[in-house]
Amino acid sequence: MSWAMMGEQFGWGVIEEEGWRKGPWTAEEDRLLIEYVRLHGEGRWNSVARLAGLKRNGKSCRLRWVNYLRPDLKRGQITPHEESIILELHARWGNRWSTIARSLPGRTDNEIKNYWRTHFKKKAKLSPENSDQAKARTLKRQHFQQQLLQQKQQQQYLQLNESDMKRMMSLLEETEPKAQYMPQLRQEMGAATSCPNMVEEQSLFYPMGNDNETSNEDVVWDGLWNLDDYQWKLWCSKPS
DNA sequence: AAGACTCTCAACCGCATAGAC
DNA sequence: AGTCTATGCGGTTGAGAGTCT
Numbered sequence: 001m002s003w004a005m006m007g008e009q010f011g012w013g014v015i016e017e018e019g020w021r022k023g024p025w026t027a028e029e030d031r032l033l034i035e036y037v038r039l040h041g042e043g044r045w046n047s048v049a050r051l052a053g054l055k056r057n058g059k060s061c062r063l064r065w066v067n068y069l070r071p072d073l074k075r076g077q078i079t080p081h082e083e084s085i086i087l088e089l090h091a092r093w094g095n096r097w098s099t100i101a102r103s104l105p106g107r108t109d110n111e112i113k114n115y116w117r118t119h120f121k122k123k124a125k126l127s128p129e130n131s132d133q134a135k136a137r138t139l140k141r142q143h144f145q146q147q148l149l150q151q152k153q154q155q156q157y158l159q160l161n162e163s164d165m166k167r168m169m170s171l172l173e174e175t176e177p178k179a180q181y182m183p184q185l186r187q188e189m190g191a192a193t194s195c196p197n198m199v200e201e202q203s204l205f206y207p208m209g210n211d212n213e214t215s216n217e218d219v220v221w222d223g224l225w226n227l228d229d230y231q232w233k234l235w236c237s238k239p240s
Numbered sequence: 241a242a243g244a245c246t247c248t249c250a251a252c253c254g255c256a257t258a259g260a261c
Numbered sequence: 262a263g264t265c266t267a268t269g270c271g272g273t274t275g276a277g278a279g280t281c282t
Contacts, residue, residue: 024250024276046267058267063251066269098270109270114249 021055025064029054033061034069067110074106078115086112087120 021029036052042065045058054061078086082104089100097109097116104112 022252044267059253059269060251062268067250095271110250113271118247118249 019055020049020057020060022060025056025068029056030064030069033065036061037065037069067108072106073108078107078111082107083115083119086116090116090120 025033032052032054033048033056036048036054040047040051045062048054048058048061049056056064085103086100089103093099095113097113101107101109101112
């Protein structure tokens with residue numbers, strides 16, 4: 001039995017001077033936190049200790065929720081598509097992990113930060129050649145995806161209409177029913193209001209000229225940008 | 241088999257910022 | 262305007278698991 005398991009079993013944990021618990025979370029603490037969020041919603045983390053009976057400070061509760069308990073978290077390995085997005089956005093924004101995480105639904109800044117450290121930072125340090133190869137692979141993949149998307153775009157861009165968007169939505173629903181993909185798309189489908197973040201990200205691959213004008217099409221392409229590999233293949237293979 | 245080493249990731253820390261008062 | 266508090270972010274640490282020698 002590991003120390004963590006024993007700690008969980010016997011309710012161990014470091015108690016700070018102020019009385020806050022530290023260290024690994026127990027299943028019971030998780031349960032209390034989930035229940036708290038269910039009842040009170042996210043935020044006001046400093047109230048958790050008082051309202052949920054947790055001996056954890058607000059920061060610890062927030063972190064546990066954001067990085068581990070949130071229901072919309074995507075488990076499992078970072079996909080090649082996500083990896084290419086991380087590379088691209090890191091090249092653009094540097095270590096702004098939370099900003100990068102916003103482009104990867106279900107992934108946390110912590111997760112991306114860890115992924116970057118283990119997969120890229122070290123490689124770059126130890127072997128520039130390998131890193132170059134990795135970058136070349138990534139660029140190749142991005143180029144391929146870009147070509148596909150541009151083909152699709154050429155065929156469809158001018159004809160994008162409500163049915164396209166409905167198709168997009170149904171694809172997302174059937175491939176990832178639980179995920180909160182593209183909340184802005186969900187909100188703005190009918191409204192055709194602006195979505196500034198989207199335009200910025202889209203311009204990575206598709207400089208469209210007029211950045212001030214964001215339409216439904218923009219939102220849809222942002223959705224494509226956020227597709228994972230499986231969804232991507234489905235999107236490319238589906239007849240329009 | 242066992243110790244050394246590496247990888248992964250949850251969690252903490254310190255700092256910055258926003259908002260309330 | 263200044264102070265306090267809550268929250269968010271990026272850097273770092275450390276434990277556990279896996280792999281190598």
